[in-house]
Amino acid sequence: MSTEEPKIGVFICHCGSNIAGVIDIPQLVEYTATLPNVVVAEDYRYMCSDPGQDLIRERAREKGLNRVVVAACSPTLHEPTFRRVLESMGLNPFFFDMSNIREHCSWVHTHEEEAALEKAKDLVRMAVARAAELEPLVQKEVDVKASVLVVGAGIAGIQAALDIADAGYKVYLVEKEPSIGGHMAQLDKTFPTLDCSSCILTPKMSLIGQHPNIELLTYSEVREVDGFVGNFKVKVERKPRFVIEDKCTACADCLEVCPVNVPDEFNTGLGWRKAIYIPFAQAVPNAYIIDTEHCLGMTPIACGKCKDSCEAEAIDYEMKPEILELDIGAIIVTTGFKLFNAMEQLEYGYGKYPDVMTNLEMERMLSAAGPTDGKIIRPSSMKKPKDIAYIQCVGSRNERYNNYCSRVCCMAALKQARQIREKYPDINVTIFYIDMRAFGKGYEEFYESTSREYGVTFVRGRVAEVRGSFDSDRIVIRAEDTLLGQPVEAEADIVVLSCGIQAAENQGDLARVLGIQLSADGFFLEAHPKLRPVETNTDGIFIAGAAQGPKDIPDSVAQAKGAAASALTMVTAGRVKVQPYAAVVNEELCAGCGICEASCPYGAVKVVDNVAQVTEAQCKGCGTCAAACPNEAIAPQHFTMDQIIAQLDALFQEAR
Amino acid sequence: MTKKNWEPKIVCFACRWCSYAGADMAGTSRIQYPPNARVIRVNCSGRVDPQFILRALKLKADGVLIAGCHFGDCHYVSGNYQTSRRVELLKEYLKEIGLEPERLRLEWISAAEGTKFAETMKSFVNEIKLLGPNPLADGGPE
Ligand SMILES: Cc1cc2nc3c(=O)[nH]c(=O)nc-3n(C[C@H](O)[C@H](O)[C@H](O)COP(=O)(O)OP(=O)(O)OC[C@H]3O[C@@H](n4cnc5c(N)ncnc54)[C@H](O)[C@@H]3O)c2cc1C
Ligand code: SF4
Ligand code: SF4
Ligand code: FES
Numbered sequence: 001m002s003t004e005e006p007k008i009g010v011f012i013c014h015c016g017s018n019i020a021g022v023i024d025i026p027q028l029v030e031y032t033a034t035l036p037n038v039v040v041a042e043d044y045r046y047m048c049s050d051p052g053q054d055l056i057r058e059r060a061r062e063k064g065l066n067r068v069v070v071a072a073c074s075p076t077l078h079e080p081t082f083r084r085v086l087e088s089m090g091l092n093p094f095f096f097d098m099s100n101i102r103e104h105c106s107w108v109h110t111h112e113e114e115a116a117l118e119k120a121k122d123l124v125r126m127a128v129a130r131a132a133e134l135e136p137l138v139q140k141e142v143d144v145k146a147s148v149l150v151v152g153a154g155i156a157g158i159q160a161a162l163d164i165a166d167a168g169y170k171v172y173l174v175e176k177e178p179s180i181g182g183h184m185a186q187l188d189k190t191f192p193t194l195d196c197s198s199c200i201l202t203p204k205m206s207l208i209g210q211h212p213n214i215e216l217l218t219y220s221e222v223r224e225v226d227g228f229v230g231n232f233k234v235k236v237e238r239k240p241r242f243v244i245e246d247k248c249t250a251c252a253d254c255l256e257v258c259p260v261n262v263p264d265e266f267n268t269g270l271g272w273r274k275a276i277y278i279p280f281a282q283a284v285p286n287a288y289i290i291d292t293e294h295c296l297g298m299t300p301i302a303c304g305k306c307k308d309s310c311e312a313e314a315i316d317y318e319m320k321p322e323i324l325e326l327d328i329g330a331i332i333v334t335t336g337f338k339l340f341n342a343m344e345q346l347e348y349g350y351g352k353y354p355d356v357m358t359n360l361e362m363e364r365m366l367s368a369a370g371p372t373d374g375k376i377i378r379p380s381s382m383k384k385p386k387d388i389a390y391i392q393c394v395g396s397r398n399e400r401y402n403n404y405c406s407r408v409c410c411m412a413a414l415k416q417a418r419q420i421r422e423k424y425p426d427i428n429v430t431i432f433y434i435d436m437r438a439f440g441k442g443y444e445e446f447y448e449s450t451s452r453e454y455g456v457t458f459v460r461g462r463v464a465e466v467r468g469s470f471d472s473d474r475i476v477i478r479a480e481d482t483l484l485g486q487p488v489e490a491e492a493d494i495v496v497l498s499c500g501i502q503a504a505e506n507q508g509d510l511a512r513v514l515g516i517q518l519s520a521d522g523f524f525l526e527a528h529p530k531l532r533p534v535e536t537n538t539d540g541i542f543i544a545g546a547a548q549g550p551k552d553i554p555d556s557v558a559q560a561k562g563a564a565a566s567a568l569t570m571v572t573a574g575r576v577k578v579q580p581y582a583a584v585v586n587e588e589l590c591a592g593c594g595i596c597e598a599s600c601p602y603g604a605v606k607v608v609d610n611v612a613q614v615t616e617a618q619c620k621g622c623g624t625c626a627a628a629c630p631n632e633a634i635a636p637q638h639f640t641m642d643q644i645i646a647q648l649d650a651l652f653q654e655a656r
Numbered sequence: 657m658t659k660k661n662w663e664p665k666i667v668c669f670a671c672r673w674c675s676y677a678g679a680d681m682a683g684t685s686r687i688q689y690p691p692n693a694r695v696i697r698v699n700c701s702g703r704v705d706p707q708f709i710l711r712a713l714k715l716k717a718d719g720v721l722i723a724g725c726h727f728g729d730c731h732y733v734s735g736n737y738q739t740s741r742r743v744e745l746l747k748e749y750l751k752e753i754g755l756e757p758e759r760l761r762l763e764w765i766s767a768a769e770g771t772k773f774a775e776t777m778k779s780f781v782n783e784i785k786l787l788g789p790n791p792l793a794d795g796g797p798e
Contacts, residue, residue, distance in 0.1 A: 074680045075697070076672075103683025104695055108774070115663075115691040122694050515731050517674065520768040537673065537767070538731075581699065599702075601733040622732035623703030627742065632707075639699055644708055647696050651667060652715035 006132040009040035009065040010124060011056055013047035013072035015102055020045075022106035022113055023120050028071075031121050035128045039063050048078050053085045060089055067131040071099035071124050076537075077528065092136035094580075094638060099127035122651055129650035133643045137580040144230035144576050145329035146170060148567050151222055151510070154182020155553055156545025156560040157334035158204050163564035165213035169571055172326055173208065174236055175218045179283035180205055182336050183546075186266065186360060188367040188374075190553060191415040192446040198282060198369070205284040217324070218285060225331070225514050228620070229540030230576045232328040240319035241289040242298065243276070247314035248287035250278060254306035254315070262294045264371070268361045270379070271371030276306045276315075281369065287314075330540045330567040333524060334560060335510060337546040340395030340402070340499040348391060348497055349466040354380040355475055356466060356495045359390075359412050366419050376420060376427065378493050380473065385427060385493030388420060389477055391463045392433040396500030404521050406500030407550040410437045413498050414450045421454040430457040430490060432479055440552065459488060466495055501550040516541055523549045534563040539576070542566050581621025581636050585612045589633035596625035596634050605634065664718035664784040666693035669708065671701045673731040674766045675723030681770030689774035690781045693721060700724065701762075702735025706746050709760060713750075716792060719759050719784040721776070726764040736764070756787050 010032045014020035025043050032041035040059045044052045047070055056068060068091070070082050075098040083093035101120045109116040146169055150161045153175035161173045173180070184190075185205075187197035208214055217236055224235040260275035275294040278286070296303040298317035307315040342350035342358050350356045355378050357365075368374040378385050390413045395401040410433070417429040436458070438447040450456050461479040469476050474491045481488045503522035511518050516536040517525040524543045527535040534542050544559035545551060551559070570576055583605065592610035604618035605625055612625075612634055621636040632641055670676040676697050682689065698704060701724025709720050722743060730736040740762060747757035761783075763776050 074676075074683070076677060076680060100680075100695070103680040105691075107683040107686055108689055109691040110686065110688060112691055119691045119694065126694065126696070512728055517677070517729075517767040525767055537677070599738055601735060620732055622700040622735050623698065624700060624732065624735045624738055627703055627705040628738070636699065636703070639703055641705070641707075644696060644698070644705075645711065648667065648708060648712055648715065651694055652665070652712070652717065 004066055006037040006067050007039045007063065007065050008037045008067040008069060008128055008131050009056065009059050009063065010035075010038055010042075010069045010071065010128060011047050011052070012041070012043040012101075012124070013052070013070065014043060014045045015072060016045065019072070019102050019106045022110055022116050023101060024113065024117050027117060028120050028124065032124050032128070035125055037067075037132050038128055040065060047072050048081055053081075056082070056085050057089050060091065066091065067095045067134060069097050069099060069124070069127045069131050071101045071120070071127065073102040074100050074104075093139065094137040095131070095134050097127045097131045097134065099123045125653075126647040126650045129646040130643050133640070133646045135637070135640075137637055139577045139580050141575045142230050142578055144571055144574055145232075145327045146571055146574070147172065147326070147328055148571060149174065149222075149232070149234055149326060149328045149331045151331065151333045152182070152335035152504075152545075152547065153180035153208070153216075153218070154334060154336040154545060154556070155184045155201065155204075156336065156547070156556040157182070157332070158208055159557050159560035160332045160334060160544060160564040160567075161214055162204065162207060162211070163561055164568060164571075165211045167568050167572070169213065169568070171214045172236070172328070173214055173216050174220050174222055175216075176221050177279065178219045178241060178289040179279045179285070180208060180216070180218060181280075181284070183360075184553060185280060185282075186268075187363050188370070189415065189419060191411045192440065192442040194415065194419075202282045205282065209284040209286075216285065219289065222510065222513060223323070228578060230329050230570070230578075232331060232540065234326045234328050234331075236324045236326060238322040238324060240321055241287070242292075242316060242319050243288045243290060244314045244316055245285050245287040247312050249312050249314070250286045250288065251312070253309045253311065254288060257305040257309045259303065259305065260294050260296060262291060267364045267371040268358070270361060270364055290315075329571045330542065331514065332542045332544060332563045332567055333510070333514065333516070333547055334543070334545045334563075335504045335507065335547045337501040337550065338504050340406075340502050342394060342497045342499050344401065345394055347465050348394060348463070348495075349468075349475070350497060353466070353468055353475055353495075355493060356497065358497050358499045359409060359416065360499070362416050362496045363412075366416060376424065376494075384424070387428045387430070387492040388494045388496065389490060389492035390417065390429070390431040390496045390498055391466070391477070392431065392436075392498045393462070394497040394499045395502070397434060402500055402502065402521065404550065405437060407437070408552045409498035409500060411440070411443055411446070411552065413496070414438070414447055414456075416496070417456045418450050418454050421456060428457065430459060430492070432459050432461060432463050432477065434462055435460070440554065459490075461488065501546060504547060507547070514538070514541055516543075519549075521549070523547060534559055534566055540570065579621065581638050582616045582619040583614045583621065583623070583625055583634050583636045585614060585634045586632075587611050589631045591631055591633070593630065595628050595630065599624050599628040662789060664692050664781060664789070665716070666719040666721060666780065666784065667712045667717050668693045668695045668721040668723060669698055669701065669704045670695050670723045670765075671703075671725060671731070671735075672697050672699055674725035674729060675701070675763075675773070677767035678723070678765040678769045678773040681768060682773045683770070685770045687770055687774040689777040692781045693777055700730060700732045700735035701739040702730070702732065704739060704742070706742055709746060713755060713759065713790065714792060716790050718787075718790045719761065719780055721780055722760075722762045723765045723773070723776070724762075726766055729766065755791065758783060758787060759790065
């Protein structure tokens with residue numbers, strides 16, 4: 001402990017009525033003033049505002065404060081703000097503690113004013129006791145590597161990568177599929193302007209392929225992330241594509257000879273591809289790949305026809321997976337979404353009736369480059385349909401699947417309905433909906449004109465069942481019309497399920513590898529829903545696009561640009577502060593038993609000459625060693641034994 | 657204090673990455689729960705020294721809740737596995753010294769699980785109410 005007598009100033013925030021509406025602030029202030037070492041106890045409407053910060057500075061000057069406690073919101077939100085206030089007046093920023101009387105008190109005990117006041121008193125007393133034990137720490141600055149890793153190359157990842165590369169920094173763009181583009185590459189036209197998706201996406205894709213600052217790693221996945229902000233060590237696995245990217249000229253000679261036919265994923269299984277294939281014509285990189293699952297065999301060679309046919313000698317059956325080790329300054333995660341699996345909602349008959357399809361399948365069917373050359377046909381009969389019905393909110397806004405609204409399916413249905421009516425004025429389109437959501441710029445207008453000018457029929461009501469008709473090859477839809485308050489039955493030749501948007505496959509595994517969190521709905525969790533929407537709680541890792549939550553293209557691009565700017569701020573500064581929480585050993589108490597060494601998840605502590613030694617750069621300050629040490633000889637800074645004991649003792653000392 | 661209006665006093669150690677954030681989430685979602693616990697923020701549940709727990713119980717805490725990330729989610733890879741082992745051992749020890757092991761509870765609460773945090777508080781407070789005050793409070797077993 002420092003020798004100086006602690007002089008603590010406690011500042012209590014009303015947070016408007018958020019705290020003051022529940023907790024009796026004058027009483028809390030009066031009580032706080034009686035606590036040991038407290039020389040100032042004051043309240044203010046918004047402590048985090050400029051006048052609030054000035055108040056702290058003024059009182060600190062007047063009364064010679066050397067520690068500050070702010071009782072307000074969660075430290076996650078404003079600890080950095082108040083630490084800066086201390087810094088600005090020449091005080092060590094670690095002489096600060098925050099007492100969370102909002103999230104942990106007034107907001108959760110709203111109707112128990114008395115108990116909330118008692119709890120707030122306890123929380124403030126604990127923070128004051130801890131403050132007296134705080135020690136000055138030196139916040140180290142470390143260099144930030146001038147490179148950014150972008151994971152996932154849909155439109156969000158593509159945009160983020162381009163922005164950073166254009167600013168002059170190195171980007172590693174990792175995509176798990178053989179081509180970049182994500183879902184946008186599968187779309188035909190895009191709402192609300194109906195520009196052709198490929199026409200706005202593929203120029204960006206080819207820029208990626210050619211940019212001198214971008215190293216594109218397709219068919220690759222992030223396996224390990226080590227290190228910390230500014231200095232991540234990332235291991236990326238490049239899976240073998242068995243075709244040498246640089247040599248392949250995409251001449252398609254191999255297609256002629258490959259004897260294997262496989263349902264084509266890009267066309268959502270509506271078409272066929274070979275075991276050697278290119279996902280789509282504008283793929284980047286424009287190189288083929290061999291699908292090992294369906295290839296007749298490469299080692300030993302069972303067929304070998306593609307290799308024989310390849311004049312460019314681009315095929316290498318011996319290709320092995322490769323692990324690349326990258327030094328990275330900041331990471332942006334843009335792994336997008338997965339379409340809700342329509343099979344799960346049994347009552348809609350997907351998988352049972354061939355004419356029940358998903359919105360993404362319809363998207364492929366509408367595409368001139370798609371499996372039907374843009375013609376709408378019934379998969380069961382290959383004939384033109386007369387009636388098409390859309391069912392909205394499949395897998396969304398439903399307790400059994402996902403509670404949230406997927407945000408894009410209403411607009412996607414309107415878009416497709418309009419495209420269908422434009423191409424085939426004689427096909428009727430009916431949309432069954434709970435309520436149509438058209439929230440974006442130009443969206444409401446699009447909705448209006450779709451119903452007015454394009455003659456699309458809307459029926460309000462959740463569909464109960466989809467089944468085959470008993471006396472024809474049509475499909476019957478049973479619903480409750482909630483506007484008319486009566487059941488309705490309709491027949492259609494094609495039923496399109498407006499499947500919702502879900503977190504990408506294995507999002508949880510990636511979260512673990514990166515050390516970031518997921519929200520309850522499975523998407524990545526942002527550091528703050530309003531003020532830090534593209535940051536995660538792990539410094540140096542950012543998120544954007546549908547990976548953070550259902551989103552359309554404009555919002556995905558906006559977020560991607562935000563994440564790129566945030567990463568660039570860090571990378572261009574070249575230096576970043578790291579928390580000085582590394583463990584410290586008290587050599588007099590250390591017995592050299594090595595228990596800490598065994599408990600440390602990072603190998604950051606080793607016993608050398610009978611004393612534990614911490615490698616600061618490796619230590620993350622988790623404190624597992626401290627809990628394990630039988631001699632209290634090791635502890636992470638800012639979470640020392642004395643500090644935590646002080647909180648505990650203060651808690652159980654009688655409050656009143 | 658009479659037994660009738662006795663309210664248990666609980667201390668909760670929560671790791672900052674998951675469970676403290678989960679408690680914050682309960683707050684932002686305005687989920688109401690009993691006001692019996694006070695949270696001490698630690699970096700990782702692995703920081704919770706058995707001594708903290710024993711001291712809390714000696715100081716007459718009626719219950720101690722340790723909350724950390726789910727297995728596999730610990731920000732420090734394996735801190736919570738060690739927590740889990742320590743808590744198991746400590747429960748055995750509590751039995752030996754004549755304290756109900758139920759007074760010590762370990763829960764995995766993610767940053768998104770505001771509801772779980774609140775539910776845990778409710779059920780823990782109820783459980784402790786059934787157990788009654790910490791017997792050490794009346795100069796019981798040491
Ligand atoms: C039927 C339908 C129609 C739509 N129509 C429109 C429209 O008209 N207008 C509009 O604005 N929006 C539309 N949308 C929404 C649009 O598709 C999304 O907004 C957009 O695709 C989001 O882009 P993204 O980059 O965030 O995600 P994605 O497009 O999903 O891209 C994510 C990328 O990350 C890759 N990836 C995933 N996991 C990993 C991993 N672990 N490692 C490496 N790479 C990984 C994926 O392979 C993919 O390439 C539509 C959506 C659907 C379903
Ligand atoms: S566990 Fe404690 S006593 Fe043993 S080597 Fe580590 S610091 Fe020293
Ligand atoms: S605090 Fe201890 S256990 Fe944690 S990383 Fe540092 S040395 Fe290892
Ligand atoms: S960080 Fe939450 S338990 Fe380790």
